[in-house]
Amino acid sequence: MSLAVALTRASEGVAAPLVTVEVHLSGGLPGTSIVGLPEAAVREARDRVRVAIQNTQFEYPARRVTVNLAPAELPKNGGRFDLAIALGILAAGGQLPRESLQGCEFLGELALSGELRPVPGVLPALLRARGGRRCIIVPQANADEAGLLGDIDVRVARTLAEVCAHLRGAEPLPPPQPTPAPRASGALPDLADVRGQLGARRALEIAAVGGHHLLLIGPPGTGKSMLAQRLPGILPPLTDAEAIEACAVRSAAGEPFDIHAWHQRPYRAPHHTASGVALVGGGSHPRPGEISLAHHGVLFLDELPEFDRHVLEVLREPLESGHIVISRAAHQAKFPARFQLVAAMNPCPCGYAGDPGGRCHCTPDSIARYRGRISGPLLDRIDILCEVPRVPLAELNAERGATDEASATVRARVTNARSVAMQRAGKPNGLLGTREIERDCALGPAERTLLERALDKLGLSARAYHRVLRVARSIADLAGTDRIAREHLAEAIQYRRADAASTAR
Ligand SMILES: Nc1ncnc2c1ncn2[C@@H]1O[C@H](COP(=O)(O)OP(=O)(O)OP(=O)(O)O)[C@@H](O)[C@H]1O
Ligand SMILES: [Mg+2]
DSSP, X not given: OOEEEEEEEOOBTTBOOEEEEEEEEESSSOXXXXXXXXXXXHHTHHHHHHHHHHHTTOOOOSSEEEEEEESTTSOBOSSTTHHHHHHHHHHHTTSSOGXXXXXXXXXXXXXXXXXXXXXXXXXXXXXXXXXXXXXXXXXXXXXXXXXXXXSSOEEEESBHHHHXXXXXXXXXXXXXXXXXXXXXXXXXXXXXXXXXXXXXXXXXXXXXHHTOOEEEEOOTTSSHHHHHHTSGXXXXXXXXXXXXXXXXXXXXXXXXXXXXXXXXXXXXXXXTTOOHHHHHEETTTTEEOHHHHTTTSEEEXXXXXXXXXXXXXXXXXXXXXXXXXXXXXXXXXXXXXXXXXXXXXXXXXXXXXXXXXXXXXXXXXXXXXXXXXXXXXXXXXXXXXXXXXXXXXXXXXXOOOTTSOOHHHHHHHHHHHHHHHHHHHSSXXXXXXXXXXXXXXXXXXXXXXXXXXXXXXXXXXXXXXXXXXXHHHHHHHHHTOSSOOHHHHHHHHHTTHHHHHHHTO
């Protein structure tokens, strides 16, 4: 029987389900058909594969060729199946030993010349194949990404001919070079550039310790965007596993792999005109959006009230769960989205409410409408609300002072405090669940009364209660104390004052 089987992987979210390519040759009029829910690019594989086989000095079978991609219900997209289809056809026609395809998975798009072109989603495929015993063959152009995982048998190839030589045992393919150790992230913007803003610096540091979501509120030009850009530089370094997860999302999105920056914390700052799909992901073949590309990193939403309200509402789920599920008629895709949100906004439409210059002429009504664009439930999920007032001109022009600390200094403190939290609970304080809060954020009777009174006075929700405790935990960790003291709690409460002001509208 002229049947051959080759294995490959589809790309579905950051998952990479196994796809079996079955090729059958039979009598009848010569021709090729591909079945198994192929989309346009996969149907076109017919022509690419035929020419690539001919240009590799093989013969394309002059018979009826049926290619089946299983499982049939999984939609298949892109040129990633080309290599497996070509090898299946060669094996079915007896030009390659059939058993040589066993024990391997193949990924790669074919050029007409027989060269292999890179495909997106190589890292997710390797992560899924890891632990199995198969050898994975990928295009040389994906080698940087393929070298990230040390514990899997990966081989890289430039052409279809090289893959065939490997399978025949004539010339084994080389493994990719291991990815070099990450370099220190020197290029990030530094906190030393920011003058004054002690309150906001402190809030940024606490947010970094606990991975707390942060909202900066202040008039134009006070340094909100500057501060947000400097958060990645004070966060603790990514672990290898986190960096690889973040790379897998970028790979699934088809972003090029940067061998020098793969270990850097993601920082994404989508514009407020970005579409819902660009922000949260989606499309007919679901792709990750900005919130997933910010996985393990920072998502900066500047001018928060200008974002489409519906899009902001969609953020509520991933803010709590750390992932997003995108449902399409045919199937669902789940993307990770454990990002730290930093948002910035002006206090009113003109931007100058509360400014001592008396420049603001916004009516209370228009201010209320402006702030109302951010819903209570969303605000409720942001742990730290921080006002960023105008810096006096003299201070802006001054030389760098002792309080204008550099990012490296702050990062050392943050990393210390974060490791205390990791040892205690295995996660940053911002992710503590209710039960963990009860265990790790216990208050003395006096502190409990203080908190209850304050929340009552500010009219805040039960969720805010937990937020305050998580932030207080981070403040105490930064201070190096086990117990949450009165001053830690008082500072944490103060980060909800702006919340009270806006809900009082
Ligand atoms: N505290 C500061 N220290 C040093 N430079 C500052 C500070 N605040 C503002 N600047 C200067 O002002 C510019 C604008 O700052 P930035 O973009 O961060 O303001 P913003 O608060 O985000 O304003 P907007 O509300 O208009 O977005 C910066 O590029 C910087 O040159
Ligand atoms: Mg700005």
